[in-house]
Amino acid sequence: MSAIPPRARGAIALDASACTSCMICVRECPDWCIEIESHTIEVTEPGARRPRSVAVLDRFTIDWGLCMYCGICVDVCPFDALAWVPQHHYPGVVPQDLRHGIERLEEFDVSDS
Amino acid sequence: MSAGSPPGVVLDPWLSGVARLVEEGFDQLDLLTAVDLPRDGVIEIVIHLVRIEDHAHVFGHVRLPRADPVLESVTSILPAAAWHEREIHEMFGVEISGHPDLRPLLLQSTSGPPPLRKDTPLVARVETPWPGAVEETTGRRSRRAVTPPGVPPEWLGEGS
Amino acid sequence: MTQRCYAVADRPEVRVHIRDLGLACCAVEFASAIARGLLIPAPEEPGTAAVLVISGTVTDALVPEVVRAWEALPEPKAAVSFGACSNSGGPYWDSYCVTKGVDTVIPVSTYVPGCPPRPEALIDALVSLVVPV
Numbered sequence: 001m002s003a004i005p006p007r008a009r010g011a012i013a014l015d016a017s018a019c020t021s022c023m024i025c026v027r028e029c030p031d032w033c034i035e036i037e038s039h040t041i042e043v044t045e046p047g048a049r050r051p052r053s054v055a056v057l058d059r060f061t062i063d064w065g066l067c068m069y070c071g072i073c074v075d076v077c078p079f080d081a082l083a084w085v086p087q088h089h090y091p092g093v094v095p096q097d098l099r100h101g102i103e104r105l106e107e108f109d110v111s112d113s
Numbered sequence: 114m115s116a117g118s119p120p121g122v123v124l125d126p127w128l129s130g131v132a133r134l135v136e137e138g139f140d141q142l143d144l145l146t147a148v149d150l151p152r153d154g155v156i157e158i159v160i161h162l163v164r165i166e167d168h169a170h171v172f173g174h175v176r177l178p179r180a181d182p183v184l185e186s187v188t189s190i191l192p193a194a195a196w197h198e199r200e201i202h203e204m205f206g207v208e209i210s211g212h213p214d215l216r217p218l219l220l221q222s223t224s225g226p227p228p229l230r231k232d233t234p235l236v237a238r239v240e241t242p243w244p245g246a247v248e249e250t251t252g253r254r255s256r257r258a259v260t261p262p263g264v265p266p267e268w269l270g271e272g273s
Numbered sequence: 274m275t276q277r278c279y280a281v282a283d284r285p286e287v288r289v290h291i292r293d294l295g296l297a298c299c300a301v302e303f304a305s306a307i308a309r310g311l312l313i314p315a316p317e318e319p320g321t322a323a324v325l326v327i328s329g330t331v332t333d334a335l336v337p338e339v340v341r342a343w344e345a346l347p348e349p350k351a352a353v354s355f356g357a358c359s360n361s362g363g364p365y366w367d368s369y370c371v372t373k374g375v376d377t378v379i380p381v382s383t384y385v386p387g388c389p390p391r392p393e394a395l396i397d398a399l400v401s402l403v404v405p406v
Contacts, residue, residue: 004393027245031366035244064386065360088391091398092384221334228369235367
């Protein structure tokens with residue numbers, strides 16, 4: 001049986017630690033299939049004069065039932081938090097199964113690509 | 114910004130203009146369609162005709178007022194135009210005078226506004242909350258006013 | 274359109290009657306699954322489950338035909354929605370004439386994501402339908 005080509009566009013993986021909740025992918029998505037929820041916390045680093053505002057990602061959802069796999073979100077992300085991976089095996093029994101949150105999006109194995 | 118002139122000749126009046134091209138041998142109808150240009154206030158009709166003998170082809174066009182567009186049917190000289198004209202009728206709301214049979218061609222219901230007019234709201238875009246409306250939370254960044262792409266303010270006004 | 278009995282090449286015990294409703298480009302991926310030998314023709318056996326694969330864009334005008342194809346399929350049967358268009362409307366989510374998901378008109382057992390999904394994704398869906406997890 002033939003193997004899946006390594007650069008196949010099977011899914012888009014998320015690196016939540018790189019995501020700054022900047023909303024660019026959400027706004028560029030032609031299908032409106034990405035959702036982000038976040039909040040801001042104040043962080044004071046040692047030696048810093050003033051506290052710094054840092055966004056904390058609460059929710060990142062891609063609806064694969066709607067996604068047209070155009071890759072615009074991957075291209076526009078300034079922080080490389082999104083990446084194509086070849087995995088394709090994630091059918092859903094109900095449409096809600098195709099809405100993947102942070103945990104499932106991080107499970108996609110980037111080392112495959 | 115208004116669209117530039119399309120290639121080809123202006124056929125105004127339409128029917129006699131098309132008839133002249135057909136007499137010159139351009140008797141194969143390749144394309145007959147319309148373009149909605151709301152900024153110019155017109156609907157542009159475009160025809161593409163081919164002359165088989167020497168592989169020559171020609172574009173012709175005419176601009177109709179958007180508010181009350183009426184196009185003369187060319188089915189008397191190009192019977193193949195019948196379906197194209199039915200499509201232009203239902204998709205752009207252009208009246209076709211002298212057409213033998215203007216039944217809807219593709220649409221199941223023609224009660225709504227013509228779907229290919231650019232000011233016809235895309236209902237899903239109006240009813241679906243845009244996920245991008247959530248403001249970014251990265252502190253000092255300026256909070257731009259954000260409206261969903263592809264949704265003119267008029268649509269939102271109509272939707273409420 | 275005839276339905277045929279196929280076996281999954283990697284899992285020969287998985288056999289299904291498949292009727293493909295190829296409405297748009299996703300049907301090419303379905304054809305590829307057969308052309309590449311991921312699905313191989315198998316002898317008819319009574320009682321084999323029938324699967325309707327909806328691969329492509331369902332328009333409102335086509336809904337009666339989709340429903341008819343579903344109702345004509347003998348029990349036991351299941352429907353697979355193959356690709357973004359039949360899952361939800363996909364790229365045509367804002368269109369005036371595209372049905373927003375084939376599950377609004379027939380019951381769907383498995384939704385295969387992709388635009389288009391790979392042929393292998395169809396195999397995965399068929400196996401997960403027939404073999405209980």
